[in-house]
Amino acid sequence: MNNRKNKDIEDFSRMFTSICMFFITFVIFIIIFNQAIGYSSKNGLQRNMFYVNMINFTMPQVKITSFNEEDMAENQVSIKKVFSEILGINIDQPYSVIHREMAALNLVPYSGIGNNIAKSNDNNSSNIENKDVSFKLDNEFIQKPEEGQTPSAEGASSVFNQALVKELSAVPEVLIYHTHTSENYDPNKANTTDQTTNVCAVGEALKEELEKYGIKTIHDTTVHDRDVYTKSYARSSVTLDKYLNEYGDFKLIIDLHRDSITDKNSITANFNGENVAKIMFVMTKKNPHFDANMKNVNSLIDISNRLFPGFSKGVYYFNYGSLYFNQDDSENALLMEVGSYVNTTQESKNSAKYIARLIAEHLNGKNE
Known part of the structure; x- marks a missing residue:
């Protein structure tokens, strides 16, 4: 009897955990969906590169066949960046993590640290496109x-x-x-x-x-x-x-x-x-x-x-x-x-x- 009771409790626990995980996943999806739309609108992007990155992450072949170096260089949107912004973290400025967690620092407006941003967007292809010859300028x-x-x-x-x-x-x-x-x-x-x-x-x-x-x-x-x-x-x-x-x-x-x-x-x-x-x-x-x-x-x-x-x-x-x-x-x-x-x-x-x-x-x- 106790074994059956314990099994019922375990089954209920698994079901409850699954429901909670589904609910959390659904909420995160909605948040990211809205964030991505807002991000695209705020930054005036000509296309929503968040979704491009999502596709590239799950189907790498699409990145090879559908998008080029210039697309990615012109639109600096990444899954990591959108997730970070949801949490209020600027991944381009690591100091923002400290600034967020230590409220006392808010007494002084954050103005950035250092002269050089030690990040580099690598586009490691020497296949540089030609100039747009269709663009005429007399x-x-x-x-x-x-x-x-x-x-x-x-x-x-x-x-x-x-x-x-x-x-x-x-x-x-x-x-x-x-x-x-x-x-x-x-x-x-x-x-x-x-x-x-x-x-x-x-x-x-x-x-x-x-x-x-x-x-x-x-x-x-x-x-x-x-x-x-x-x-x-x-x-x-x-x-x-x-x-x-x-x-x-x-x-x-x-x-x-x-x-x-x-x-x-x-x-x-x-x-x-x-x-x-x-x-x-x-x-x-x-x-x-x-x-x-x-x-x-x-x-x-x-x-x-x-x-x-x-x-x-x-x-x-x-x-x-x-x-x-x-x-x-x-x-x-x-x-x-x-x-x-x-x-x-x-x-x-x-x-x-x-x-x-x-x-x-x-x-x-x-x-x-």
Whole structure:
């Protein structure tokens, strides 16, 4: 009798455990499903790469036959990242785990640690796609630098350094363009062609600030990420080639983006009483011009750390990225992210005068 009773208890226990496990699994599935939809919407992704990763995890052959290096480089969504964000952990910033578990640290807003993010998205294939030859850009669409004198710095902020001003250069020294032209900022939707609010607004503000220092700048606003998002770099490479053919090399070529970090504290600084979106560089190690490119980046980071500590978040490294992020076209090419979609357009435009100061120090003699 006792044996039967014990068996009934064991059977009930197994059934109860199975029901609980099923219920927990179902709840987790619903949470992940909603999180994935929200993640895709918040970050303005052109496709939901969370589901792509789920398929690749369960059916590896799909990854080989259906998706290429560029798809994965353009859309940094992973199962691990989504699970971590559900728990409130940022896997790109391990300090966030400590920050979450030790409430006392919340007295000080987390602003990130270190200058270099020691993570690398490896795309270990030398099969780099060709440029998008279907993307035509006639010479008439190449922007010409404006003629005239160095713009007046009257009313400039305390960030501005008059000692760095020189006569406006005769030829353009800096080129600013946007591979992901539609990247936008809070409180607007994540992607838009409205160039008064998206990354183009930041690029235009940076151009204006640079020319106050006498650094003639071209700001190209050609849209490269419409329709086929994963061809963005192939298209922007066509644009870059046009400028290189027209002007030769530039002293600095900036592909200006914004990040997709969700923690605003980690991507925002406060200087001179105003919120400023932080900057980060994204570079490709296998790019043949990597060493030369990094000389520019390291110089800008060193100046930033000296003048505006905490403004630069350092470097995020890829091996190949997507078409080397066009950094193989010039020894002076770099990719810069200004803020994230959680920053406002104004906060990101506020960064322009700080970035311009770094560049002026770098190009015009690094005077104090």
